[in-house]
Amino acid sequence: MASSSTRTRHKRRVAILVVLSMLNAFCATIDRGENRAIISVNGETGASVDKDTYYGCDGPESDHQSHRQVSGTVSARFEHRHGALVQLDGGAVRGSLESAEGFEPERDSYWLGLLGLRLGFDGKYTGFDIGGFGAGGTNISGFLIFNWRLGHLEYAWFELGTDVTNGRLGGPSFQLGIGFTSKYVSGHLGYKPVGTLRPVLTLSPDDTEGVTMEPDRSGQAFYSTVDIRFTGNFGIHVGCVLGSEMSAHMGLSLYL
Numbered sequence: 001m002a003s004s005s006t007r008t009r010h011k012r013r014v015a016i017l018v019v020l021s022m023l024n025a026f027c028a029t030i031d032r033g034e035n036r037a038i039i040s041v042n043g044e045t046g047a048s049v050d051k052d053t054y055y056g057c058d059g060p061e062s063d064h065q066s067h068r069q070v071s072g073t074v075s076a077r078f079e080h081r082h083g084a085l086v087q088l089d090g091g092a093v094r095g096s097l098e099s100a101e102g103f104e105p106e107r108d109s110y111w112l113g114l115l116g117l118r119l120g121f122d123g124k125y126t127g128f129d130i131g132g133f134g135a136g137g138t139n140i141s142g143f144l145i146f147n148w149r150l151g152h153l154e155y156a157w158f159e160l161g162t163d164v165t166n167g168r169l170g171g172p173s174f175q176l177g178i179g180f181t182s183k184y185v186s187g188h189l190g191y192k193p194v195g196t197l198r199p200v201l202t203l204s205p206d207d208t209e210g211v212t213m214e215p216d217r218s219g220q221a222f223y224s225t226v227d228i229r230f231t232g233n234f235g236i237h238v239g240c241v242l243g244s245e246m247s248a249h250m251g252l253s254l255y256l
Contacts, residue, residue, distance in 0.1 A: 222242045
C-alpha cells in the first residue's frame with residue numbers, strides 16, 4: 001500500500017502538471033495578423049421593468065416601474081497583433097418612465113452618463129479582460145468587468161463573464177455563452193441567467209429621488225451579437241437581448 005507521503009508526492013506532481021498545462025495554453029501566442037484600432041458608434045433601445053415586493057402592515061405589497069430607454073455610446077479599442085487589448089467606452093442613456101405603481105416618482109424622464117475601461121490579453125487558447133464600468137446621474141453606480149475565454153481564440157471559444165458583449169444600455173451582468181471570429185464576421189451567442197442591469201428611479205431615506213442601476217426583476221434572458229467587417233476599414237454590428245424585457249442595438253465601426 002502506498003504511503004501517505006507517496007500519495008502526497010503524486011498529488012503534487014498532478015497539480016504541477018495541471019498548472020504547467022494551463023500556463024502553456026495561456027502563453028501560446030495568438031496572431032491576429034495585424035495591430036488594429038477600432039472606433040465604434042452604437043445606438044440601443046430597450047424596455048425595462050423594476051418590481052420590488054415587500055411586506056407591509058396589510059401583507060405583501062409591491063412597487064412597479066416600466067421604463068423605455070435609449071442610449072448612445074462611443075468605444076475606442078486597441079488590439080495588439082499578439083494579444084494585448086485596451087478599450088475605453090463613453091456614452092449616455094435617456095430614459096422615460098412609462099408607468100408606475102406603489103412608489104410613483106415625480107419625474108418621468110432622466111439622463112445617465114456612462115464610462116467604462118478594460119484591459120486584457122488573449123493567448124491562442126485562453127484570454128481575459130478586466131476593468132470597470134460606471135453610470136452616473138443623481139447617483140453614481142460602479143461595477144467590475146471580468147471576462148474569460150477558453151477555446152481556439154482565432155476561431156471559436158467558450159466565454160463567461162460580466163460583459164462579454166460590451167454591455168451598452170444594460171451595463172454589466174453575468175453572461176455565459178460562445179464566441180467566434182473570422183476575417184469578416186465575428187459574434188457572440190449566450191445566456192444571462194440573472195438578467196441585466198437597468199436604470200430605475202428610487203427614493204433615498206431623505207426622500208430625495210435618484211436614478212440607480214439595479215437588476216431586472218424579469219431574470220433570465222438570451223443575447224446575440226454579430227459584427228460584420230466589409231472590405232476596407234468599415235463595419236457594422238447588430239445585436240439583441242431576448243427575454244420578458246427586450247433590447248436591440250446597432251452600430252458602425254471604423255478599423256484603423
